[in-house]
Amino acid sequence: MLRCSEMEPSGRIVLECGCGERLVLLGRENDWYAEGRRTFACECGNEISLADRVAEESEIARLFRNLELPNRR
Numbered sequence: 608m609l610r611c612s613e614m615e616p617s618g619r620i621v622l623e624c625g626c627g628e629r630l631v632l633l634g635r636e637n638d639w640y641a642e643g644r645r646t647f648a649c650e651c652g653n654e655i656s657l658a659d660r661v662a663e664e665s666e667i668a669r670l671f672r673n674l675e676l677p678n679r680r
Contacts, residue, residue, distance in 0.1 A: 624649040
């Protein structure tokens with residue numbers, strides 16, 4: 608039996624609202640257009656669209672973000 612947690616998403620889109628909140632969509636842009644989704648609701652009440660996409664971070668920035676720092680006591 609295949610569990611959902613074992614499936615890899617076909618893509619990822621990160622949208623950012625003017626309030627600073629980010630929304631992560633799984634799938635490709637064409638998938639969302641095919642579903643008829645053009646806008647998405649932010650927690651602040653604003654609507655954001657696929658045009659509000661955040662630029663992909665560089666590979667170096669991703670490596671630094673994923674570094675685990677030792678706990679300081």
